[in-house]
Amino acid sequence: MRGTFRAVTALSVLALLTAACGSGGSSSSGGGNSSSSSPAASPSFTACMVTDTGGLDDKSFNQSSWAGFQAAVASNPGIAIKNLPSTSTADYAKNISTFEGEHCGIIVTVGFLMASATQTAAAADPSQKFAIVDCSYASFCLPLKKGAKPLTNINQLVYNTVQDGFLGGYLAAGMTKTGKVATYGGMQFGTVTIYEDGFWDGVQYYNSKHHTHVAVLGWNEKTQKGTMAGSFTNLGAGQQIANTFINEGADIIFPVAGGVGLGSAKAVQTANSSGKNVSMMWVDTDGCVSAATYCKYFITSVEKGITTSVKTAILSAVNGSFKGGTYVGTLQNGGAVLAPYHDFASKVPAALQAEIKTLTQQIESGQIKPATKSPV
Numbered sequence: 001m002r003g004t005f006r007a008v009t010a011l012s013v014l015a016l017l018t019a020a021c022g023s024g025g026s027s028s029s030g031g032g033n034s035s036s037s038s039p040a041a042s043p044s045f046t047a048c049m050v051t052d053t054g055g056l057d058d059k060s061f062n063q064s065s066w067a068g069f070q071a072a073v074a075s076n077p078g079i080a081i082k083n084l085p086s087t088s089t090a091d092y093a094k095n096i097s098t099f100e101g102e103h104c105g106i107i108v109t110v111g112f113l114m115a116s117a118t119q120t121a122a123a124a125d126p127s128q129k130f131a132i133v134d135c136s137y138a139s140f141c142l143p144l145k146k147g148a149k150p151l152t153n154i155n156q157l158v159y160n161t162v163q164d165g166f167l168g169g170y171l172a173a174g175m176t177k178t179g180k181v182a183t184y185g186g187m188q189f190g191t192v193t194i195y196e197d198g199f200w201d202g203v204q205y206y207n208s209k210h211h212t213h214v215a216v217l218g219w220n221e222k223t224q225k226g227t228m229a230g231s232f233t234n235l236g237a238g239q240q241i242a243n244t245f246i247n248e249g250a251d252i253i254f255p256v257a258g259g260v261g262l263g264s265a266k267a268v269q270t271a272n273s274s275g276k277n278v279s280m281m282w283v284d285t286d287g288c289v290s291a292a293t294y295c296k297y298f299i300t301s302v303e304k305g306i307t308t309s310v311k312t313a314i315l316s317a318v319n320g321s322f323k324g325g326t327y328v329g330t331l332q333n334g335g336a337v338l339a340p341y342h343d344f345a346s347k348v349p350a351a352l353q354a355e356i357k358t359l360t361q362q363i364e365s366g367q368i369k370p371a372t373k374s375p376v
Helices: 062-073 091-101 110-123 162-175 188-211 236-248 261-272 294-295 307-320 350-365
Strands: 045-051 080-084 106-110 130-133 154-159 180-185 215-217 251-256 277-285 297-303 325-330 336-338
Touching: 045 062, 045 091, 045 307, 062 080, 062 106, 062 307, 062 350, 080 091, 091 106, 091 110, 091 307, 106 110, 106 307, 110 130, 110 154, 154 307, 162 180, 162 251, 162 277, 162 297, 162 336, 162 350, 180 188, 180 236, 180 336, 188 215, 188 251, 188 297, 236 251, 236 261, 251 261, 261 277, 277 294, 294 297, 307 325
Parallel strands: 045 080, 045 106, 106 130, 130 154, 154 325, 180 215, 180 251, 251 277, 277 297
Antiparallel strands: 297 336
């Protein structure tokens, strides 16, 4: 099958706009509105997070990143954690500067919108350690002048979601009753298309193994063309796109479009209330947590292991192993995750669940190398 056994050529690293996040005030480890959280004893290391504008409790990138901070504290109670919210893009540089003044051991920024502010601060103080979620030099997210070298004090946290996207596509192909599944993006960024490439290839692999002809609406990995909503927040667009796919016969839809996917979930809910049998897959986070209202329509979610990667970055700064560079989240290290089936646990055939487990092992071992055309 074309594409399935090619080497992974890339990772996308632009953050989906829906993923960024901050709360209405600085937060404690409980996700509230106090300025910091510290263990009872005097801490020996302080880790600090600057959120984007979506809110600390966004049930997406900010919340997942803050959970990584809490996980780091659970692993090492000698760490104090703080965060500062950003109510607008103008707050990024100011919040980073505030934390530099507080001598944070590491400053974590969330999402590609913070790339410029992170790069500027890191260049001005090479001794300050940074990590940025879902952004890297390789994807041209972090600004880099021609001939310049990447800064070594920024740990770039990116995710090889072509791997779990492949599993999602295979699962969708095994679950469809109509022989048609669909995926679409918010905008044609690498972070979006890496998911879609994996999903498309997973369907093709299922077809090759089971001699089926499941069609993918909305994206073609070979041509890199497909349906885009033009937004990560327009729920109406998500509803309209999903309705189009449903009318064309798709019974499983995978939106890679942040909040736009909620519009698709509404369309799926409406379709099911009128007697159709349509389901979905969620993206980035576990949809049964981030969009619990629609959990019964989610077969699974194709996630980024943000919590794991942030925890790893913090602990590397604590134990002296921080080197900057790029952390690549994979199935093997927990940085790419296919979520539990939740309400579909009894609906996904045992044989198909077993195939997914085998495929996971084969991807982890390198036996199967899902393809993507997204930039590294």
